[in-house]
Amino acid sequence: MEVFAAIRRDARVEGMSIRALARKHQVGRATVRRALACAEPPARKTPVRASPRLDPFKAAIDDMLRADLDAPRKQRHTARRIHVRLIEEHAATDVSYSTVRDYVRIRRAQIDLEAGRRVEVMVPQEHAPGAEAEVDFGELFVILAGVKTKVFLFTFRLSYSGKAVHRIYATQGQEAFLEGHIAAFQEIGGIPTRHIRYDNLTSTVTRVVNAHGRERVENDRWVLFRSHFGFDPFYCQPGIAGAHEKGGVEGDVGRFRRQHLVPMPVVDSLDELNEKVRAWDTSDDKRRISSRIRTVGEDFATEQTHLAPLPVEGFDPGLMLHPMVDRSAMITVRMARYSVPARFIHRRVRVSLRVSEVVVFDGRTQIARHPRVVTRGGQSVSLDHxxxxxxxxxxxxxxxxxxxxxxxxxxxxxxxxxxxxxxxxxxxxxxxxxxxxxxxxxxxxxxxxxxxxxxxxxxxxxxxxxxxxxxxxxxxxxxxxxxxxxxxxxxxxxxxxxxxxxxxxxxxxRRKVVSLTERLLLDPEAVIAGLPPDNRPLPSMEKYQQLLGRRTGTDNQPSPNESGAPR
Incomplete structure (x- = not known):
């Protein structure tokens, strides 16, 4: 581009001939003529590199790729596996791996098209404020109380503003799934009005009726939960085919993990870690997504007014169980044991299994509360029980x-x-x-x-x-x-x-209180620390003995005097 511009300038200003221009700029005369004819140089031609060593094996590679059309997704040939098979089965020791890799990358797409496979095309989408959200779980490791522990990152992301709420739990069971939703709803101050997008998690879906459709058999407690909060779910296609349908939250899980959880956090409890997560969520409101003009927090301020209000009544996110109390006044919940008051032995109680605690009820009365034990075979007991x-x-x-x-x-x-x-x-x-x-x-x-x-x-x-x-x-x-x-x-x-x-x-x-009965436990003459000495005389029963000595006979009949007359 610069050479063409210089040639055209010298021809225009200096009036130089084609031969002079070619000599000055050290190019051919044909190049000078092209520069004078058009200011834009022609596109460079990409040389087609021949691979004579691979040519005898291209048919074998094509056969392997065609066999992958009917093979399971996770058992298809990679370029490295094809290279190994060429060496073992066809003695292609002179063919390099990079040559095979470049050919497979181009040829695999061509074979898919020849077989009539659909090519996925992403269509840009617009999201109305307050209408949609996406939810997903991600895995990560933390140093929890000195031990490397696998935990799960719950992520709720509004589609319009990109505002995300994150929580970290020790499990990805339904109790964590529901509690994460409640925390997210309270954080954003409302509920999306159209739908929330999900994978086909066991916390929500019992059975996928049609793999290519949206019909699902839902979990009963999940139906109760979404009915209580008043929102509709949108289930993505099963497997990797539906990952793009909630790509916003998929990308946010990775972004949050890389930005805030590398290196592995060192904490004493998940409550401590979630306090840090809340602070990170607040700081993320200042970031901009891609080429947007406004920040996440500014877009969320607009979106928040379009959310549906929260219900007045609360919802217990715990999983309801009904274990029997054994003779040790203990119940077993998820391979861990918890104590209850001894008076409930051999009775069935109701348990709300939550993410971080276990609450035990007798009817509507709470009788015990324990921190949740995540260790198999662990136990939590209360002395009061x-x-x-x-x-x-x-x-x-x-x-x-x-x-x-x-x-x-x-x-x-x-x-x-x-x-x-x-x-x-x-x-x-x-x-x-x-x-x-x-x-x-x-x-x-x-x-x-x-x-x-x-x-x-x-x-x-x-x-x-x-x-x-x-x-x-x-x-x-x-x-x-x-x-x-x-x-x-x-x-x-x-x-x-x-x-x-x-x-x-x-x-x-009234500050100093002493126990008078403690004199009976020690030597009467001993002085107890803080106890004043007792100098009172011992009580006498002499007068009472005189009265008793004058009484004869029974209580019902008075005794006679010396003259025989009653006194």
């Missing part, structure tokens, strides 16, 4: 699984340990453990902080009674209520501080 049983069998507590898990989770604190040690030393193992169980029962009506404050107060004065812990816990509740109400008092009262001082004085007068 066995307190009534342990009160009758106190010897079973020290070596129990429930106590070990309570210590590991921090529910059984050092304050509990100190109180239990004192109680067993002073009352004996059985009686001391029963006092501890009475303390643990206080957690059902008081907060953990209040009970722990009561335990610390009881340990500080050497008390080993659950009643002392209960009194001190109530005093802590009074102090918390007084402190909490301080910000709501009138400013004048806050400035004077009279009410606060009065409350503090009342609490201080």
């Amino acid at each position: 066995y307190l009534e049983v342990l009160k009758g069998k106190p010897g079973a507590l020290p070596g129990s699984t429930v106590l070990a898990q309570a210590r590991e989770s921090g529910v059984f604190t050092p304050a509990h340990e100190a109180f239990w040690a004192n109680a067993r030393r002073r009352l004996g193992d059985a009686a001391g453990t029963r006092e501890l169980i009475d303390v643990l029962l206080l957690h059902r009506s008081m907060t953990a902080d209040e009970v722990e404050a009561g335990l610390l107060a009881a340990v500080s004065v050497g008390a080993v009674s659950a009643d002392v812990v209960a009194v001190e816990a109530r005093l802590q509740a009074v102090r918390d209520a007084a402190a909490g109400s301080g910000s709501e008092r009138h400013l004048v009262a806050q400035a004077s501080g009279v009410e606060q001082r009065d409350a503090d004085q009342r609490v201080d007068k």
Whole structure:
């Protein structure tokens, strides 16, 4: 292009001849004449490279490609496999792999056309605001609590704006599928009005009626879910043939994974990871898709007003199960075991299996809640579920699984340990453990902080009674209520501080609580820490003995006096 322009300029400005132009620009005269005749140079001719070494084997390659027309998609010849077969079956040792690869790339498409196979042509589509969305799952690995773990990325993408909502779950079961939808609907503040595009997931589709049509037999719970939220599904063609029908979300899964999840995130829990995912989704609102003028967030602001409103009633995304409680007060859900209150042994309960937790109901009453155990054979037990049983069998507590898990989770604190040690030393193992169980029962009506404050107060004065812990816990509740109400008092009262001082004085007068019954457990002359000495004289029964000495006979008939007359 530059040579043609220079030739035409010299001819126009300098008036040079064809011979002079050819000599100056070092080109042939024919090239000079073409430049003077047309400003655009002719297209370069692509040389056709001959492959004489491959010519004897082209028929064999064509036969292999024609055989692929009826073969399963995942068992068709690759160029490398064809090259290996040519060497093994036809002794084509002089033919390189690159030569075979270039021929197969062109010839395979030609054979498909000769066989009458349909060539897919993508037709550009327009999406109305708030009308459509796409959903898909993707796989990835994270370092979860120090262990490389396979997890699943749920992606919900609005077709108009490209606004996407992502969540990461330990499973891609129906409970995760439904919970991801609820999180997405709440995040965007509405529901698409036309349809949402899906693969033929088992969470939604029970059976594909027609592989080339859209008729499906849907899962009953999925039908209930979409009926509750009021949207219609659009099912893509099965397999790779339908991947392009929701190409937006397919590409977004890969983009999000490459941009935010490389290298593998290192987290302690999936809740921590999902907090990061929410922040990444917010930052992605500032990006532009392809050559669009506006950002994703700006397009979403327009689209959000076209979404259908959310329903007023909530929906439980958990999978409903009805296991039987065994004699250990445990139920088995997805190869993991969970405890329930012991009074439900040999009864059937209702379980809502959710992504991160398991909630157990008796009718409409919630009786237990556990974090979901994803390890096969794992278990989650609560000490509170066995307190009534342990009160009758106190010897079973020290070596129990429930106590070990309570210590590991921090529910059984050092304050509990100190109180239990004192109680067993002073009352004996059985009686001391029963006092501890009475303390643990206080957690059902008081907060953990209040009970722990009561335990610390009881340990500080050497008390080993659950009643002392209960009194001190109530005093802590009074102090918390007084402190909490301080910000709501009138400013004048806050400035004077009279009410606060009065409350503090009342609490201080009752702060130290001692158990009077503990004198019977030790030497009467021993001084218990914090217990004031008792200097009162012992009670005397002498006057009562005098009265009894004057009584004779029975209570129904008075005794006679010395003269025989009744007194």
